[in-house]
Amino acid sequence: MPKWTTTDIPDQTGRTAIITGANSGLGFETATALAAKGARVVLAVRNLDKGKDAANRITATTPGAEVRLQQLDLASLAGIRSAAEELKADHPRIDLLINNAGVMYPPKQTTQDGFELQFGTNHLGHFALTGLLLERLLPVEGSRVVTVSSVGHRIRAAIHFDDLNWANNYSRVGAYGQSKLANLLFTYELQRRLASTDRTPIAVAAHPGGSNTDLGRHMPALLGGPAMQLLTQSAAMGALPTLRAATDPAVHGGQYYGPGGFGGLRGYPVLASSSKQSHDPDLQRRLWQVSEELTGVTYPID
Numbered sequence: 001m002p003k004w005t006t007t008d009i010p011d012q013t014g015r016t017a018i019i020t021g022a023n024s025g026l027g028f029e030t031a032t033a034l035a036a037k038g039a040r041v042v043l044a045v046r047n048l049d050k051g052k053d054a055a056n057r058i059t060a061t062t063p064g065a066e067v068r069l070q071q072l073d074l075a076s077l078a079g080i081r082s083a084a085e086e087l088k089a090d091h092p093r094i095d096l097l098i099n100n101a102g103v104m105y106p107p108k109q110t111t112q113d114g115f116e117l118q119f120g121t122n123h124l125g126h127f128a129l130t131g132l133l134l135e136r137l138l139p140v141e142g143s144r145v146v147t148v149s150s151v152g153h154r155i156r157a158a159i160h161f162d163d164l165n166w167a168n169n170y171s172r173v174g175a176y177g178q179s180k181l182a183n184l185l186f187t188y189e190l191q192r193r194l195a196s197t198d199r200t201p202i203a204v205a206a207h208p209g210g211s212n213t214d215l216g217r218h219m220p221a222l223l224g225g226p227a228m229q230l231l232t233q234s235a236a237m238g239a240l241p242t243l244r245a246a247t248d249p250a251v252h253g254g255q256y257y258g259p260g261g262f263g264g265l266r267g268y269p270v271l272a273s274s275s276k277q278s279h280d281p282d283l284q285r286r287l288w289q290v291s292e293e294l295t296g297v298t299y300p301i302d
Contacts, residue, residue, distance in 0.1 A: 004244050004269050005268065006033045006036070008244075009243060011037060012037040015040065015095035016040045016091050016095050016096070017040070018044055018091075018097050019042065019096075020044045020072060020074065020098065020126070020129070021101025022041070022042075022100065023043060023045045023047065023051045023053070023054040024050070024054065026100055026235055026238050027098075027100040028058075030243055031054070031067070032057075033243055034246075035065040036061070036062045036065070039095075039096075040066040041065070041066070042067075042068045042070050042091070043068070043069050044070045044072040045070070045072060046071070046073050046101075048069060052069065055067040073112075074101055074121045074125030075111035075120060076111065077112075077296070078112070081128075085132075088136055094133060094137050095137070095140055095144075096146065097133055097144075098146045098242060098246060099129070099146065100148045100242065101125075102121065102122045102179075105172040105173065108166070114165070115164075116164070116165040116170075118175045118178070119164055119166075119179045121179075122176075122183060123179050124291060124294055124295055126147060126186075127295060128297045130147075131298065131299045132297060134300055137200070137201045138199050138201060140200060140201070143200055144201060144203070144204055144251075145201055145204070146203075146205070146245045146246045147187050148183070148206055148207065149180045149181075149184050149187075149205050149207045149274070150207050150208075151210075151258070151264055152173075153180035153181040153183070153207075153274065153275060153278060154275050155176075155177045156173050157177030157178060157181040157275070157277070158178060158277070159178060159182060159185070159283060161286070184275075185287045185288075186284075186291070187203045187254070188203075188278065188284055189284035189285060191204075193299070193301050197301050199301060202252065203253055204245040204254070204256070206241040206245040206256065206258065207256070207257075207259075208238030208239065208241060209232075209237075209238060209241075209258055209259035209261070209265040209266055209267070210231050210232035232265065233259070237266070240259075240268060241257040241258050241269035242257075244257050245257045245269075256273070256274050257269045257270065257271060257272055258272035
């Protein structure tokens with residue numbers, strides 16, 4: 001089977017791609033590749049100074065690339081609403097929304113709205129942003145919502161409806177697993193709702209395997225040694241599943257892409273499988289309802 005790489009990305013001229021967390025790591029590599037193929041890329045970032053540096057690096061490698069910045073703090077529902085209004089005002093059509101930003105294994109912290117940081121940022125922040133922007137994707141042929149999950153959705157992962165914010169017995173690994181499982185439950189439920197209304201966008205998920213990015217800065221030292229380095233790959237390789245999910249014409253809604261090598265940690269992007277739990281329709285619907293209640297965001301397809 002041929003190895004899918006950035007050379008397989010179709011021409012993206014005329015398309016607008018919004019990428020969260022695009023100033024570094026996977027998001028930066030995703031933005032760079034899409035800009036090189038002609039897309040107008042919007043770097044939705046918390047730190048504008050870092051965003052400006054990233055934009056300059058992209059235009060240095062792709063002169064003439066159209067790169068824009070949008071301040072976005074996924075740990076603030078008010079900030080998400082403000083950013084969404086600005087994005088809708090600036091972009092009458094959105095072709096790609098790539099929910100890439102995330103936090104992994106931090107010490108116990110909360111968002112501005114009191115949510116556990118990983119669940120609040122990785123899931124609830126993107127749930128709210130997607131719902132607020134979806135009206136700009138609905139009429140656009142070929143539009144996609146791509147959400148980045150993780151192999152971590154299998155590790156100590158469950159949706160703790162009785163304590164979503166880990167007020168008791170916080171586990172940074174468990175909380176991360178919950179947030180990444182939530183990413184998949186959200187993707188599958190969003191696709192089901194889009195398909196039931198026969199609307200244009202599709203919802204797809206991806207994971208980067210083990211990638212060398214700043215995301216792992218809170219990882220215990222035991223997991224970051226030389227042996228672990230053999231199981232990881234560059235951010236550019238880690239971004240390929242996201243790029244395939246976002247651009248490959250053969251992709252269908254509800255699919256999940258990840259590296260095809262050992263344990264799904266390395267290699268070129270292929271169709272991946274997710275846990276049985278992630279495909280539970282009752283769990284998907286319950287999380288969706290709770291997410292609406294917590295964020296105050298309802299979708300224009302409901």
